[in-house]
Amino acid sequence: MYCDDLKRRLVDKEVSKVLGLLKVSAAITFDAGITACLENLESVPWSEEEEEKVISQLQLHDSVSEVLKRVSAEPSTSSRADDIFLNLLIVVLQAKDDKARREMKALISHLLREDASSNYGNHINRLDVSKDALYHLCHGCFSSLVLCLSEAMCVDESKQDRGILTSEISREADNMQWIVDILLHKTMGDEFVTLWADQKELANLHSKIPTMYRHEISRITSQLCIAIGRGRILVPKDIRYSLLSTWLEALYDDFGWMRRASRSMDKKLVEDGLGQTILTLPLLQQQAILINWFHRFLNKGDGCPNIQKAFEVWWRRAFIRQYVAESQLQITVCDIQIETFQ
CATH class of the missing domain: 1.20.930 (Transcription Elongation Factor S-II; Chain A)
Known part of the structure; x- marks a missing residue:
């Protein structure tokens, strides 16, 4: 409280200690301390464990919207959740690098499973992909497979042509x-x-x-x-x-x-x-x-x-x-x- 530059003194302090000081400052209405703690929390990275502690404590305080922006979405963002997921899935399906495509498929699948089984927050506005979006992608894969197989019927017998075509069909089937x-x-x-x-x-x-x-x-x-x-x-x-x-x-x-x-x-x-x-x-x-x-x-x-x-x-x-x-x-x-x- 008697420090000339409280914000500087909080540098390198653990998030839990900053939260403890914030709690005390709020209890005695120490505005400078509250401001310094909030500025610190807004700037430093959090571990997932620290994130839970920050969210649970800051929800009890006023004027913390800037701090919580990193974990909360604007209503307009939540309403575009389906578009976000659809775009991500399309990018993965169209990826040029096979290794990166496999890694991102595994990542998205893992996140969808984790999301479905998690106990975090409000499930109503959860970022998710809709049935319509997934079936839109299915129809696209159908069209691609029909095109690939149609081309296969007319393929040149050179090894290069066979290799490219096999790769394309395998890729589209894997996407599906x-x-x-x-x-x-x-x-x-x-x-x-x-x-x-x-x-x-x-x-x-x-x-x-x-x-x-x-x-x-x-x-x-x-x-x-x-x-x-x-x-x-x-x-x-x-x-x-x-x-x-x-x-x-x-x-x-x-x-x-x-x-x-x-x-x-x-x-x-x-x-x-x-x-x-x-x-x-x-x-x-x-x-x-x-x-x-x-x-x-x-x-x-x-x-x-x-x-x-x-x-x-x-x-x-x-x-x-x-x-x-x-x-x-x-x-x-x-x-x-x-x-x-x-």
């Missing part, structure tokens, strides 16, 4: 996988299953180009099957069947390349997800798909996903248990009626 991963984490993936099942043009182009160009695209199908198989996506059976009708043959054809080309691919996870997805369908659809798989697996072996566990479940359902839905329903209804009259 990333957006799908975000959608799944945010439980917004239901609509994407329908969109992916409806990509007839893309699937048709996919079937006409060499596997070496296209196998990364089938990883999108495997993502969806894993999510459906785990119950993370809930879509009607018609959509599930349409997904497999459009993309299952492509997944079979590309499976061997997917295994060889991607170290990160979990073979068992994909097989389990695919098998569980098939088992969610009506029994006759299970039968058609699994008998077709049985013949294919005998000819392809490890080049085809091994879903024999699903085959066993279907077999027991079809020939051992022989559950009759209509009879069981009648029994259940009768039981209910008996209990009612009693």
Whole structure:
């Protein structure tokens, strides 16, 4: 209090000590001390632990808006949150440097997960990306993939052309996988299953180009099957069947390349997800798909996903248990009626 230059005396002091002095100064209405402490806090960097202490204490004081500007957004900024996130995602998807693109994808994914699980502050105005923004990016990726596959059908057979094209398709497929991963984490993936099942043009182009160009695209199908198989996506059976009708043959054809080309691919996870997805369908659809798989697996072996566990479940359902839905329903209804009259 008796220092000629209190602001200078606070240089190099720990944030906790400055906060302690601020508390005392406020209690005795020592204006010069309050001003010096606030100027110090506005200027120095804070650790995350110190930040929490600063916010909790300064919210009790008047005239601290300048200090808290580094942690609070203007209402206009919060209202533009979706635009900010959309622009960030677009920049990542269009990045030229592959290593930097992978790092920023990992960073954004980590921050979105951290944001969803954090307990900080008010969740209402949280900076976030909307469903509309993510699906806007999905449609852009669809267009890019169709263009790449169309070009692949006319590609020159030179190694240089093949290498460039393979890289472009892989890049666009990886972009789509990333957006799908975000959608799944945010439980917004239901609509994407329908969109992916409806990509007839893309699937048709996919079937006409060499596997070496296209196998990364089938990883999108495997993502969806894993999510459906785990119950993370809930879509009607018609959509599930349409997904497999459009993309299952492509997944079979590309499976061997997917295994060889991607170290990160979990073979068992994909097989389990695919098998569980098939088992969610009506029994006759299970039968058609699994008998077709049985013949294919005998000819392809490890080049085809091994879903024999699903085959066993279907077999027991079809020939051992022989559950009759209509009879069981009648029994259940009768039981209910008996209990009612009693």
